[in-house]
Amino acid sequence: MAIAIVLILVAVGSVAFHIYSPWWWTEIASNWNQIDLTVVITFWITGIVFVALTLFVAYCVVKFRYSKNRRAEYKPENKKLELWLTILTSLGVIGMLAPGLWVWQQYVSPPPNADEVEIVGQQWQWSFRYPGQDGILGTTDANLVSFDNPFGINPTDPAGQDDILIEGDALHLPLGRPVKFLLRSHDVLHNFFIPQFRAKMDLVPGMVTYFWITPTRTGEFEILCAELCGLGHHQMRGGILIEEEDTFQTWLAEQQTFRQIQQDARLHQNRPVKIATDAPAGKE
Incomplete structure (x- = not known):
C-alpha cells in the first residue's frame, strides 16, 4: 500500500510541478510560436501517458498484492490488449511527429522576400x-x-x-x-x-x-x-x-x-x- 501511495504522489507532484514551475520559456522574440505549440503538444501526450501508467501501476500494486490464497495466472499472449496498445502507441507517435513535421516544413521554407x-x-x-x-x-x-x-x-x-x-x-x-x-x-x-x-x-x-x-x-x-x-x-x-x-x-x-x-x-x-x-x- 505504501508503494501505491508513493506512486500516486509522484504522479500528482509531477503534474503540479509542471503547472506551477517557476522555470519556463523566455518571452518569444520571433515568429516561431508554432514550435512552442509542438512542445506543449508533446508535454500533453507524454504527460497523459506518464500519469496513466503510474496510476495503473499503483492500481496493480493494490489490486494484485500478495495473498497466500491467490495464485498467479500465466497468459503468454493477449491479442486484444496488444492491438489496443499498438493503436494507442501509434496515435501518440503520430500526435507528436505530425505537428513537428508540419512546422519543420515551414522552418526550412523561407519566404521569397527574406x-x-x-x-x-x-x-x-x-x-x-x-x-x-x-x-x-x-x-x-x-x-x-x-x-x-x-x-x-x-x-x-x-x-x-x-x-x-x-x-x-x-x-x-x-x-x-x-x-x-x-x-x-x-x-x-x-x-x-x-x-x-x-x-x-x-x-x-x-x-x-x-x-x-x-x-x-x-x-x-x-x-x-x-x-x-x-x-x-x-x-x-x-x-x-x-x-x-x-x-x-x-x-x-x-x-x-x-x-x-x-x-x-x-x-x-x-x-x-x-x-x-x-x-x-x-x-x-
Whole structure:
C-alpha cells in the first residue's frame, strides 16, 4: 500500500510541478510560436501517458498484492490488449511527429522576400556576412580562408566585393523583416542557437545549412553554440541586436565592405617601416 501511495504522489507532484514551475520559456522574440505549440503538444501526450501508467501501476500494486490464497495466472499472449496498445502507441507517435513535421516544413521554407545573412562558426567565435547594395552574397571557398580573408570570399566574384563583414561585434537585424540564415563552419560541428527565437540549426563542415526567422520584438539576445565543439565550447557566445529599420540601416552604412577591408590590408602591407636613427646611448 505504501508503494501505491508513493506512486500516486509522484504522479500528482509531477503534474503540479509542471503547472506551477517557476522555470519556463523566455518571452518569444520571433515568429516561431508554432514550435512552442509542438512542445506543449508533446508535454500533453507524454504527460497523459506518464500519469496513466503510474496510476495503473499503483492500481496493480493494490489490486494484485500478495495473498497466500491467490495464485498467479500465466497468459503468454493477449491479442486484444496488444492491438489496443499498438493503436494507442501509434496515435501518440503520430500526435507528436505530425505537428513537428508540419512546422519543420515551414522552418526550412523561407519566404521569397527574406534577407540573407551568413553565419560563420569556428572555434570559438561567431562571424557574420551581409550582402551589399546588390543584395547578393559573393561565392566562397574554404581554400581561400586566410588571415586577410577569414570568410574565404572569392576575390574574383564581383558580387562579393560589396559584402559587409562583421567580426567581433553583435549580429544586427531589423525588426519585422524575414531573414534567412546561411550557416557555415570553418572547422568542426557547431550549432547556432538563439533561445528567444526558438530557433537552432547545426553548422556542418563542408556544407551550408539554413533556416529563417522574423524578429517580432526589439532587444538584445544571446547566441549560443548548442553543440559540444571543443574545450572552448562554453565560451562560444555572441550577441544579436534587434532594432528598428532606421537604426539598423544607419549601423549597416557604417560597416566596411570586403573591398574596403582588402584595400586597407594592401595599404598596411605596403606601408614603409620607419627605422629610428637616433638610438639612446648604450643601445643599438
